[in-house]
Amino acid sequence: MAFCSISCCGNDYDCKPGGWKKHPRWRVFSLKELLSATNNFNYDNKLAEGEFGNVYWGQLPDGSEIQVKRLKVWSDKAEKEFAVEVEILARIQHKNLLSLRGYCAEGQERLIVYNYMPNLSLHSHLHGQNYAESLLDWNRRMNIAIGSAEGIAYLHHQATPRIIHRDIKASSVLLDSDFKAQVTDFGFAKLIPDGSTHVVSTRVKGTLGYLAPEYAMLGKANESCDVYSFGILLLEIASGRKVLVKLNNGVGQLINVWALPLACEKKFSEIVDPRLNGIYVEEELKRVILVALICVQSEPEKRPTMLEVVELLKGKSKDKLSQLVTNELFKKIPNAGQKDGTSIAEESKELVSENKESKHVIEENTML
Numbered sequence: 093m094a095f096c097s098i099s100c101c102g103n104d105y106d107c108k109p110g111g112w113k114k115h116p117r118w119r120v121f122s123l124k125e126l127l128s129a130t131n132n133f134n135y136d137n138k139l140a141e142g143e144f145g146n147v148y149w150g151q152l153p154d155g156s157e158i159q160v161k162r163l164k165v166w167s168d169k170a171e172k173e174f175a176v177e178v179e180i181l182a183r184i185q186h187k188n189l190l191s192l193r194g195y196c197a198e199g200q201e202r203l204i205v206y207n208y209m210p211n212l213s214l215h216s217h218l219h220g221q222n223y224a225e226s227l228l229d230w231n232r233r234m235n236i237a238i239g240s241a242e243g244i245a246y247l248h249h250q251a252t253p254r255i256i257h258r259d260i261k262a263s264s265v266l267l268d269s270d271f272k273a274q275v276t277d278f279g280f281a282k283l284i285p286d287g288s289t290h291v292v293s294t295r296v297k298g299t300l301g302y303l304a305p306e307y308a309m310l311g312k313a314n315e316s317c318d319v320y321s322f323g324i325l326l327l328e329i330a331s332g333r334k335v336l337v338k339l340n341n342g343v344g345q346l347i348n349v350w351a352l353p354l355a356c357e358k359k360f361s362e363i364v365d366p367r368l369n370g371i372y373v374e375e376e377l378k379r380v381i382l383v384a385l386i387c388v389q390s391e392p393e394k395r396p397t398m399l400e401v402v403e404l405l406k407g408k409s410k411d412k413l414s415q416l417v418t419n420e421l422f423k424k425i426p427n428a429g430q431k432d433g434t435s436i437a438e439e440s441k442e443l444v445s446e447n448k449e450s451k452h453v454i455e456e457n458t459m460l
Contacts, residue, residue, distance in 0.1 A: 188243030323387025332365030
């Protein structure tokens with residue numbers, strides 16, 4: 093069968109075995125090895141299920157634990173996602189980015205091997221199977237926010253070439269045994285060629301509710317699109333709420349539209365996750381919420397860079413924190429229905445509702 097290739101900056105990379113240079117951090121696995129490690133992809137070993145594949149727990153002969161992402165059905169699209177993710181993972185190395193252990197491409201099987209993350213995903217703790225355990229105290233949430241921000245900042249400012257993630261969301265942040273954040277899910281990532289300010293895509297990829305307006309409507313993607321998505325993620329971390337907040341009248345409202353009026357009125361205690369039982373650092377909570385809201389401004393030029401986000405979350409610069417608090421965005425309480433600096437076009441509410449929030453979407457956009 094034919095193998096795909098991806099291209100960046102004029103270089104092509106084949107995703108067939110041996111297509112990448114060998115690296116001491118990862119290797120090519122045989123299908124036999126991974127079948128043995130996962131007990132033939134036994135249902136009891138399944139950790140998660142996504143649109144493009146399932147993730148299984150496994151154990152290698154040396155006793156080390158792994159997780160294996162297995163593509164559900166082979167297709168040209170799935171092959172490309174596989175190639176992109178392995179290529180990106182092979183390039184990056186950062187304490188807050190999930191490490192590649194290896195990959196397997198035999199027949200129509202496409203498998204990516206990572207280090208096992210025993211605390212699963214941030215999504216599982218905020219909204220999923222670990223919700224009831226309430227294991228995310230405020231200190232852990234703060235560390236997860238800063239750690240994931242540092243990982244994304246690495247992609248934007250230190251990786252060569254620069255990388256746009258394009259699918260930052262709660263399920264894209266895995267948690268190790270110490271609840272340290274590990275950003276993953278690079279199947280939609282884009283490499284930005286040197287000298288380019290953005291990439292234009294005829295296919296808008298990502299998760300509803302997290303998409304920056306200019307990307308959703310025009311297909312223009314750059315680092316500020318990830319900043320927008322990260323702002324939504326910060327609001328989830330602070331509030332424990334989903335991207336689409338269900339109000340008392342049963343109407344759904346996007347989390348940033350719901351949070352902005354409360355932040356303007358300094359009602360941060362009404363935003364914070366009630367599962368924290370009031371145990372949190374007030375100044376840190378305020379900082380997280382305000383940073384989140386400046387990240388999700390509809391005008392991309394008004395959003396901070398991820399390096400600035402990291403600095404603000406850490407609270408190192410008093411001057412910048414003062415500027416954050418006095419930002420124009422928080423001086424006027426937005427009226428209901430007003431299209432303020434953080435609201436996504438109101439039409440997107442309907443779109444999110446129709447698509448049952450947080451599903452991956454691929455929409456064809458005709459670009460001039």
